[in-house]
Amino acid sequence: MSTIMPNEPQNPLWRSPVTAADRLLLEIQRTIVEGEIESGSKISEPELARQFNVSRAPLREALARLERCHLIERTPNAGARVVKLSREGLCALYQIREELEGLACRLAAENMDDAEIQQVQELLNQHLDTQRVREGESYYQEAGDLDFHYRIILGSKNPYLINMLCDELYFLVRMYRVQLGMNGPRVSRAFDEHKAIINAIANRDGELADLLMRRHIAASRGNIELKLQQLGK
């Protein structure tokens, strides 16, 4: 099955949850991304601490990391609020994504070895099978898409790039996608675009992979932008 998250313990946000703060982070991340806490709502430290049966110390550690991945916004002596999704925010976020994932493609074309590339290609074939089985089911597509992007990013072998994209930006990306979804025709097109990107990387054509990835992300942004507009901004 798809891995969704890379296994390497190289980044402090995705290490196996050994400490209470780690577990809290994962839990609250999921809660916010899935929209179980309303966007823009205030976060009460005492309440959350009671809710999760922990002290405020590990909770504050978790909140610090949540701020790091842009899921909450804190103001001194005033507390934290869940981030609000907006058109401007989406565009600003995807501008960065285009740039950084484009770079990731160029680097991946240089630095991924043949075995890694082949693994991604096999992964895509698996995804295509599961997609055939469950037509239009958005969750698997969601997971599969993220999985693909993660592999390319990791393939860049640039630790800062990996950290910025996987640890800091992608939770917000997931939040947009989970709450605003990805609908019908876009799903199957995304697969073809993935195929084209990894093929360009396999041909060591970083420039092409860069271009294709930028278009892929721009298309994805347009899709979400549409949904945002439909739901009344």
Place this chain on the structure above:
Amino acid sequence: MSTIMPNEPQNPLWRSPVTAADRLLLEIQRTIVEGEIESGSKISEPELARQFNVSRAPLREALARLERCHLIERTPNAGARVVKLSREGLCALYQIREELEGLACRLAAENMDDAEIQQVQELLNQHLDTQRVREGESYYQEAGDLDFHYRIILGSKNPYLINMLCDELYFLVRMYRVQLGMNGPRVSRAFDEHKAIINAIANRDGELADLLMRRHIAASRGNIELKLQQLGK
């Protein structure tokens, strides 16, 4: 005089130090960047807490933010170590810088209004004067260069981009520059490159500004890379 740091309280890392954790962050940041704590050395929480006359709570908050800007590396149940400067780290860092500051230039060419652009041009003239006065003095160049880059980044008006560059990456950039310096001929060239970049932005030629900024950063990297090699890797 040069501002060095943007005044807006928009980012949580540079807000006016109202809390003990804020003061700690600024102090320890300076200490690490200036090299007063040796690269790679372990950070003892009890010792630092005693040294700054604070409890470990605000100190840990500060450490969390130090990790965020890549100045320390923490491992669970093992503590934090000051980051080590290396050729690979420098290249990985500047790869990101090239990409993101290139993007910042394109966005700045779109989003900076004429008044802001003129301010930057006046700033450069001021820097040129002070440079004439104090030939080869690297500190002012350092501050002036950073000031210039900050203005362009803020001019992009993209909050995520501003946050990533100003809050997360630039302290490490400063660390490389402070500890490895910027020497003679490069200093005056940097001024000309700055001039060319802001002129391209004034002409609303984002593509050119992007290209020039990438070259500017690549040249700066080459300069530091050389110093690193001289000092025995």
Place this chain on the structure above:
DNA sequence: ATCCGAATTATTGTCGACAATTTACAAAAG
């Protein structure tokens, strides 16, 4: 003498309580 293991020590993670600041509310003045 060297290597391995257990006990000791030190450090990190977590807890509950207190202090400082902000927010909410209510009463009084305009």
Place this chain on the structure above:
DNA sequence: CTTTTGTAAATTGTCGACAATAATTCGGAT
């Protein structure tokens, strides 16, 4: 009735102590 101001409640920031985990040291066996 609106605005202002002072008080009270709640929340955040900080502290010192305890628990859990990792590093160190010392002793013993090979």
